[in-house]
Amino acid sequence: xxxxxxxxxxxxxxxxxxxxxxxxxxxxxxxxxxxxxxxxxxxxxxxxxxxxxxxxxxxxxxxxxxxxxxxxxxxxxxxxxxxxxxxxxxxxxxxxxxxxxxxxxxxxxxxxxxxxxxxxxxxxxxxxxxxxxxxxxxxxxxxxxxxxxxxxxxxxxxxxxxxxxxxxxxxxxxxxxxxxxxxxxxxxxxxxxxxxxxxxxxxxxxxxxxxxxxxxxxxxxxxxxxxxxxxxxxxxxxxxxxxxxxxxxxxxxxxxxxxxxxxxxxxxxxxxxxxxxxxxxxxxxxxxxxxxxxxxxxxxxxxxxxxxxxxxxxxxxxxxxxxxxxxxxxxxxxxxxxxxxxxxxxxxxxxxxxxxxxxxxxxx
Ligand code: PLP
Numbered sequence: 182x183x184x185x186x187x188x189x190x191x192x193x194x195x196x197x198x199x200x201x202x203x204x205x206x207x208x209x210x211x212x213x214x215x216x217x218x219x220x221x222x223x224x225x226x227x228x229x230x231x232x233x234x235x236x237x238x239x240x241x242x243x244x245x246x247x248x249x250x251x252x253x254x255x256x257x258x259x260x261x262x263x264x265x266x267x268x269x270x271x272x273x274x275x276x277x278x279x280x281x282x283x284x285x286x287x288x289x290x291x292x293x294x295x296x297x298x299x300x301x302x303x304x305x306x307x308x309x310x311x312x313x314x315x316x317x318x319x320x321x322x323x324x325x326x327x328x329x330x331x332x333x334x335x336x337x338x339x340x341x342x343x344x345x346x347x348x349x350x351x352x353x354x355x356x357x358x359x360x361x362x363x364x365x366x367x368x369x370x371x372x373x374x375x376x377x378x379x380x381x382x383x384x385x386x387x388x389x390x391x392x393x394x395x396x397x398x399x400x401x402x403x404x405x406x407x408x409x410x411x412x413x414x415x416x417x418x419x420x421x422x423x424x425x426x427x428x429x430x431x432x433x434x435x436x437x438x439x440x441x442x443x444x445x446x447x448x449x450x451x452x453x454x455x456x457x458x459x460x461x462x463x464x465x466x467x468x469x470x471x472x473x474x475x476x477x478x479x480x481x482x483x484x485x486x487x488x489x490x491x492x493x494x495x496x497x498x499x500x501x502x503x504x505x506x507x508x509x510x511x512x513x514x515x516x517x518x519x520x521x522x523x524x525x526x527x528x529x530x531x532x533x534x535x536x537x538x539x540x541x542x543x544x545x
Pocket of ligand 1: 265
């Protein structure tokens with residue numbers, strides 16, 4: 182049973198923590214190659230791609246930056262609907278790129294028609310467009326399939342760069358069907374592993390673009406990852422404990438739980454969270470785009486008080502993020518959290534928010 186409901190890092194199954202305690206192996210030997218081969222094969226169904234997917238020892242932010250370094254020579258369009266989609270903009274500016282923004286209010290999703298209008302009405306040609314699939318600060322899931330389709334139709338050689346950090350393995354992501362060029366995920370969210378490695382599916386079109394970029398740096402050069410992946414490994418010493426845990430977790434997700442059941446469980450967790458908190462908190466985001474992995478809620482009682490009272494009862498909930506910090510709290514219902522654990526937590530939250538009963542020691 183989990184008592185940890187932060188929207189990343191999220192609760193890790195003890196079996197996966199055990200995997201990380203295995204003895205060390207060399208990353209240039211046969212054992213690592215065998216481990217890497219299993220991971221590489223399982224990343225394909227996870228991302229729904231027949232193309233390349235890499236594992237990098239870094240967090241998701243590093244791969245957002247890598248996507249820009251490898252794929253954007255000059256002009257970028259960033260779509261924003263919250264704090265994490267805004268991160269693309271900050272990274273792009275730090276790299277000296279020419280960036281435009283298409284924004285909606287926090288709590289709303291990007292409208293594909295607005296994107297189509299923006300792309301068709303400007304004379305500007307963008308090298309790439311960024312889309313944040315699941316905006317963790319507001320609990321909004323963008324219609325990634327529709328948004329990517331718009332880019333493909335309006336501007337076929339514009340690359341689609343996707344942050345799937347808090348959606349992959351919790352919400353369907355179909356890299357090849359939807360025509361995504363770089364799709365980034367961190368493992369401490371839907372994959373429910375400790376933070377420390379990140380994943381990227383990279384299309385042939387994105388790799389072709391990288392060949393035209395004269396300065397791609399070293400650590401995050403996708404072409405270097407491709408060369409080593411084709412040879413059964415990674416360019417530099419990886420976090421080997423994470424690789425053990427990732428191999429085990431991919432096996433669990435794909436063959437024990439199955440992706441379809443995992444996606445269904447996440448939808449049920451979202452619907453349960455929204456229904457069971459409605460008496461004392463308003464969903465802060467648009468219900469039609471409510472995320473299956475995280476809910477941002479505006480409670481009647483001050484959110485920090487509510488969280489502190491929950492902490493006293495042994496439960497950790499997520500705080501509000503960015504400009505929603507004071508008014509919301511977040512429940513992460515992602516990864517390996519069971520419906521049973523979620524309901525047990527919601528029983529206590531209900532009591533704290535409505536019953537107003539004090540925990541031992543509270544308020545004395
Ligand atoms: N993008 C989204 C949507 C996120 O939720 C987060 C982290 O919460 C990040 C990017 C940053 O990921 P990381 O902390 O792995 O660098």
